[in-house]
Structure formats: C-alpha cells, structure tokens
Amino acid sequence: MQQLLHFADLFGVCVFAISGALMAGRKSLDLFGVLVIALITALGGGTLRDVVLDRHPVSWIRDESYIYAALLAALATVAWVRLTRPIPETGLLLADAFGLALFSVAGAALALEQQVPASTAVIMGVTTGVAGGILRDVLCNEIPLIFQKEIYATASLAGALVFVVLREAGAGYWAAATVAMPTILGIRLAAIRWHLALPRFHLLDRDRR
Amino acid sequence: MQQLLHFADLFGVCVFAISGALMAGRKSLDLFGVLVIALITALGGGTLRDVVLDRHPVSWIRDESYIYAALLAALATVAWVRLTRPIPETGLLLADAFGLALFSVAGAALALEQQVPASTAVIMGVTTGVAGGILRDVLCNEIPLIFQKEIYATASLAGALVFVVLREAGAGYWAAATVAMPTILGIRLAAIRWHLALPRFHLLDRDRR
Amino acid sequence: MQQLLHFADLFGVCVFAISGALMAGRKSLDLFGVLVIALITALGGGTLRDVVLDRHPVSWIRDESYIYAALLAALATVAWVRLTRPIPETGLLLADAFGLALFSVAGAALALEQQVPASTAVIMGVTTGVAGGILRDVLCNEIPLIFQKEIYATASLAGALVFVVLREAGAGYWAAATVAMPTILGIRLAAIRWHLALPRFHLLDRDRR
Numbered sequence: 001m002q003q004l005l006h007f008a009d010l011f012g013v014c015v016f017a018i019s020g021a022l023m024a025g026r027k028s029l030d031l032f033g034v035l036v037i038a039l040i041t042a043l044g045g046g047t048l049r050d051v052v053l054d055r056h057p058v059s060w061i062r063d064e065s066y067i068y069a070a071l072l073a074a075l076a077t078v079a080w081v082r083l084t085r086p087i088p089e090t091g092l093l094l095a096d097a098f099g100l101a102l103f104s105v106a107g108a109a110l111a112l113e114q115q116v117p118a119s120t121a122v123i124m125g126v127t128t129g130v131a132g133g134i135l136r137d138v139l140c141n142e143i144p145l146i147f148q149k150e151i152y153a154t155a156s157l158a159g160a161l162v163f164v165v166l167r168e169a170g171a172g173y174w175a176a177a178t179v180a181m182p183t184i185l186g187i188r189l190a191a192i193r194w195h196l197a198l199p200r201f202h203l204l205d206r207d208r209r
Numbered sequence: 210m211q212q213l214l215h216f217a218d219l220f221g222v223c224v225f226a227i228s229g230a231l232m233a234g235r236k237s238l239d240l241f242g243v244l245v246i247a248l249i250t251a252l253g254g255g256t257l258r259d260v261v262l263d264r265h266p267v268s269w270i271r272d273e274s275y276i277y278a279a280l281l282a283a284l285a286t287v288a289w290v291r292l293t294r295p296i297p298e299t300g301l302l303l304a305d306a307f308g309l310a311l312f313s314v315a316g317a318a319l320a321l322e323q324q325v326p327a328s329t330a331v332i333m334g335v336t337t338g339v340a341g342g343i344l345r346d347v348l349c350n351e352i353p354l355i356f357q358k359e360i361y362a363t364a365s366l367a368g369a370l371v372f373v374v375l376r377e378a379g380a381g382y383w384a385a386a387t388v389a390m391p392t393i394l395g396i397r398l399a400a401i402r403w404h405l406a407l408p409r410f411h412l413l414d415r416d417r418r
Numbered sequence: 419m420q421q422l423l424h425f426a427d428l429f430g431v432c433v434f435a436i437s438g439a440l441m442a443g444r445k446s447l448d449l450f451g452v453l454v455i456a457l458i459t460a461l462g463g464g465t466l467r468d469v470v471l472d473r474h475p476v477s478w479i480r481d482e483s484y485i486y487a488a489l490l491a492a493l494a495t496v497a498w499v500r501l502t503r504p505i506p507e508t509g510l511l512l513a514d515a516f517g518l519a520l521f522s523v524a525g526a527a528l529a530l531e532q533q534v535p536a537s538t539a540v541i542m543g544v545t546t547g548v549a550g551g552i553l554r555d556v557l558c559n560e561i562p563l564i565f566q567k568e569i570y571a572t573a574s575l576a577g578a579l580v581f582v583v584l585r586e587a588g589a590g591y592w593a594a595a596t597v598a599m600p601t602i603l604g605i606r607l608a609a610i611r612w613h614l615a616l617p618r619f620h621l622l623d624r625d626r627r
C-alpha cells in the first residue's frame with residue numbers, strides 16, 4: 001500500500017514536470033532552463049510545505065527518485081514535441097487534475113502527521129497542490145495562471161478541506177482520501193468541461209493608491 | 210500587555226491583508242485568488258522571518274487567529290468595495306503605516322530573542338515589515354511597489370535600526386518600541402505628505418550586459 | 419587555508435552584489451532598493467540552500483561579514499557609476515564567472531558535508547550559484563536572464579557534477595575543487611567568447627492550454 005502511494009506521488013511529480021516543461025517551451029527557454037523549470041514545478045510545492053513545517057530532510061532529499069522522475073518526464077516531453085508536434089491537451093488536463101488531487105491530499109495528510117492545527121493542514125494541502133505551478137509562472141514572468149483561469153485552486157481547497165474534516169471526525173486515511181480525491185477531480189473536471197469560474201473582484205484604476 | 214501586543218499584531222495582519230485584497234482586485238483575480246494574495250501579503254513576511262531564523266512552528270501555525278484575521282479582512286474588503294465603491298485612501302495609507310511600524314519592530318524584537326547578531330535583527334525587522342508586500346507584487350507581476358514609490362522600506366529600516374541600537378544599549382523592550390515605532394510612522398507619514406523620495410540610481414541601457 | 423576560502427566567498431558575495439546593484443540601476447530603483455536587491459542577489463542563493471538543507475544559522479547570520487561585504491560592494495558600484503559613467507563590462511563578466519565558480523563548488527561542498535545524496539549536492543551547488551541571480555531578476559520583473567542568454571547555469575551544473583563525482587570517488591576537497599572550478603570558468607568564458615548557447619525548446623502558441 002505504501003508502494004502504491006509512492007507510485008501515485010511519482011505520477012504527480014511527472015505530471016507537474018511536464019506542465020513545467022511545456023511552459024518553458026512556450027517561453028523558448030534552452031534545454032537546461034526546461035529542466036530547471038520542470039524540477040521547480042514538480043518539487044516546489046512539496047519543498048515549500050516541508051520547509052514551513054520544519055520537516056527535514058525535504059521529500060526529494062529523502063528520496064532521490066522524485067528528482068529522476070521529474071527530469072525524465074521533462075526530457076520525454078521535449079522529445080515528444082520534437083518528434084510529433086501535437087500535444088494531447090485533453091490527456092494532459094486530465095493528468096494534471098489527477099496530479100492536483102494527489103498532491104493536495106498528500107500535502108494535507110503530511111501536515112496532519114506533524115500535529116499542526118486543522119487550518120494549517122488545509123493550507124499545506126493547497127500549497128503542495130498549487131505552489132509549484134505558481135513558482136513556474138512567476139519564473140516565466142506571468143501572472144500565475146492559477147489566479148486567472150477556471151476553478152483550479154478552489155478544487156484543491158475543497159478537497160483538502162474535506163480530507164481534514166473527515167480525518168478530524170475520526171475517519172481513516174484511506175476513507176478520507178477516497179472521498180477527498182474524487183471531490184478535487186470532480187470539481188476540476190467539471191470546471192474544465194463547462195468553463196466554470198468564480199466571480200471576479202474588479203477594482204478600477206482610479207482606486208489605485 | 211501580552212494581549213495588547215497580540216491585538217497590535219492582528220491589526221497589522223488585517224491591514225496588510227486589505228492591501229493584498231485591493232491589489233488582487235486591481236488585477237481582477239477571482240475570489241479565491243483574492244484570499245490567497247491577502248494571506249500571502251499578511252503572513253509572508255513573518256513566515257520568511259521564522260523560516261530563516263529556524264523559529265518553528267511559524268507564527269500562523271502556532272496561532273490560528275492570524276489566518277482567520279487575514280481571511281476576514283480580505284472578505285470585508287471585497288464586501289466593502291461591492292457595496293460602496295469609494296476606498297478611503299487616506300485611512301488606508303495611515304493604517305498601512307501603522308502596520309509597517311508594528312511589523313518592523315515586532316520582527317526585530319523576535320529576532321533579538323533568538324540571540325542573532327544586531328545586523329540580522331535589523332534585516333529581519335525590515336523583512337517582516339516589507340516582504341509580504343514584495344511577494345504580493347511579484348505574484349501580481351509588478352515591480353515591487355516598495356522599490357518604486359516614496360520612502361517606505363527606508364522608514365522600516367530606520368525604525369528597526371533605532372530599536373536594535375536602543376536594545377543593545379540596554380533599553381527595555383517598551384522603551385525601545387516607544388521610540389522606534391513613532392520613528393517609522395513619522396518618516397512614512399512625512400514621505401506621504403510631502404512626497405519624499407530617495408535619490409534614484411539610473412543606469413542607461415547602453416550599459417546593459 | 420580556511421581564511422583563503424572565506425576571502426574567496428566574500429569575493430563571490432561582492433561580485434553578485436555588484437550585479438544586483440547594476441540591475442537595480444537599470445530599473446532606476448532608489449538607493450535603498452539598490453541595497454536590497456544587492457543583498458538578495460549576493461545572499462539569496464546561500465540562504466535558500468541553508469534553509470532547504472536545514473543548516474542553521476544560515477551563512478550570513480553566522481558571519482556578519484557577508485552582509486557588510488555586499489552592502490559595501492553595492493555602495494561602491496553606485497559611487498563608481500556616478501563618478502565615471504563607463505562600466506567595465508569585460509572585467510565584470512570575468513568577475514561574475516569567478517563568483518559563479520566559487521559559489522557552485524562551495525554550495526556542493528557544504529551540501530556533501532550534510533551527508534545528503536549526490537543528486538542533492540549537485541542541485542545545491544547550482545542553487546547556490548544561480549538562485550541569487552534568479553531572485554534578482556524576478557524582483558525586477560524580468561524573465562530570469564539565466565534562462566535566456568548563453569550557457570550560464572549549465573557551467574555551474576557541469577562544475578558541481580564534476581566536484582561531486584570526484585568527491586564520491588574519493589578525491590580530496592582541494593583536488594576536486596581544483597578540477598571543478600576551472601571547469602565552470604572554462605565553460606562560462608568560452609560561452610561568452612563564442613556566444614555558445616544550448617538549443618532552445620520552442621513551443622507554438624497554438625499548443626497553449
């Protein structure tokens with residue numbers, strides 16, 4: 001079972017590394033830049049979580065396989081694009097939604113193991129799920145995509161919240177994860193399918209200070 | 210007295226959360242984006258300080274009230290803007306100056322408690338005071354405001370310096386804070402009133418490397 | 419010998435502080451902004467390394483001379499530009515290459531002392547060498563230069579890799595450094611001289627998701 005979890009984690013790492021490599025390609029970075037952005041996208045959220053929770057060594061220092069998985073996924077992405085131009089958008093969005101679900105629940109679960117308050121566990125779930133993508137976008141000089149498109153982080157928040165509430169209510173790890181992960185997947189896939197978005201908060205420029 | 214300090218801290222958190230929510234509104238983020246930017250603006254400086262000083266658990270994990278204060282302030286800001294368009298610029302600038310004074314002195318004081326050198330305490334005071342705003346601006350893809358407008362961080366630097374020097378010279382916590390906080394407030398309010406700015410350092414594009 | 423290392427380290431700090439001050443000048447920041455960007459450029463990479471490795475107190479808290487070296491170098495840069503406009507580009511590029519070589523090897527060496535896996539040591543070498551510059555560019559709202567120009571981080575990567583492989587193979591600290599540092603310097607200087615660059619990874623906008 002532990003091994004299953006590890007494979008799920010590696011799957012999430014690969015998915016986020018691919019999204020980092022694709023963004024780097026849109027910015028025409030060189031090959032090294034592609035690898036760096038892929039690594040940061042895949043491992044940034046978990047690193048931030050571990051450093052804030054004082055959980056050392058951080059995940060990818062404890063277990064090198066994360067690093068190699070991210071690098072391989074990035075190289076495979078470059079090779080794939082070189083060989084066959086078209087990128088399977090739909091498959092990628094689906095994989096990314098799986099990655100988001102896995103990382104958000106894993107982040108909240110790890111935080112709960114550290115005996116932090118429930119609010120912190122929820123925040124750490126969202127952080128693990130979305131911080132890598134935020135770092136990717138900031139490094140590529142874009143307003144983080146997460147703040148601009150259809151519901152994304154909100155799915156992570158909902159799932160992390162469900163997981164933490166169920167765990168605090170006494171549910172087991174697997175039971176809570178079995179409810180929380182489909183929550184994230186469902187919200188995210190519905191948002192993609194019907195272009196759901198939260199209401200925006202507009203402020204006119206004259207209010208500028 | 211401890212309780213007074215806690216209220217002052219929460220006041221600073223609220224003020225910075227409001228400034229984060231307003232920036233998010235200028236970028237037309239959605240409601241979740243507003244909350245995230247507000248949280249990062251309000252808690253980012255203190256988190257960075259605690260992580261660099263190895264002071265765990267970080268402030269908002271130790272005490273959940275910071276999180277709720279920031280979220281409430283952000284929601285109140287959105288509600289306020291929806292109901293009555295005009296934003297009380299002057300009141301906000303005043304409140305922000307108070308927040309800057311509180312956070313800078315609190316940051317320097319916390320660092321001194323960790324037995325770090327005086328230079329580190331000053332840097333940590335400024336970090337606590339201004340890093341949240343820097344993160345807010347970087348995430349919203351702007352050159353941090355702090356580097357561009359009238360004297361802001363310099364007020365924080367002056368106050369943190371005064372506080373640390375007085376403490377090292379043997380002054381009590383309250384005596385030092387009573388001098389340092391008005392120093393920050395005074396410099397900042399004078400800068401706003403008379404548009405004071407430090408000289409700029411211009412470098413021509415031909416010097417580009 | 420220890421003292422020689424410390425001087426080399428301070429030299430690297432000064433070089434990166436100068437590059438930070440020059441970038442701040444291109445963005446017309448005020449004097450305080452120049453100092454902050456210089457400090458972050460010079461000390462950011464080492465701070466990130468120490469925090470991720472849980473190595474406390476971080477370098478510049480342990481030893482204040484780093485802070486003063488960075489501040490002095492930044493002030494000297496401003497004074498120099500005010501007095502005599504021309505900036506000695508070639509000298510600076512050379513100095514920067516030295517700084518990159520010193521920091522990358524020192525970062526990898528420090529990580530190995532913490533008993534981390536080899537892959538982590540290489541990553542920490544590159545992080546120490548380039549993260550300060552990345553932070554500088556992100557704060558100044560540019561796509562990090564490192565991702566855009568001739569081979570830079572790749573030189574750091576090659577040197578850190580050589581150093582770690584030699585150390586793991588049993589070579590002494592100085593022997594490994596004597597091979598690794600010229601590796602970085604050589605690659606970087608060749609890249610500057612002949613405008614060497616890695617192939618880029620282009621992705622068309624229609625692939626956007």
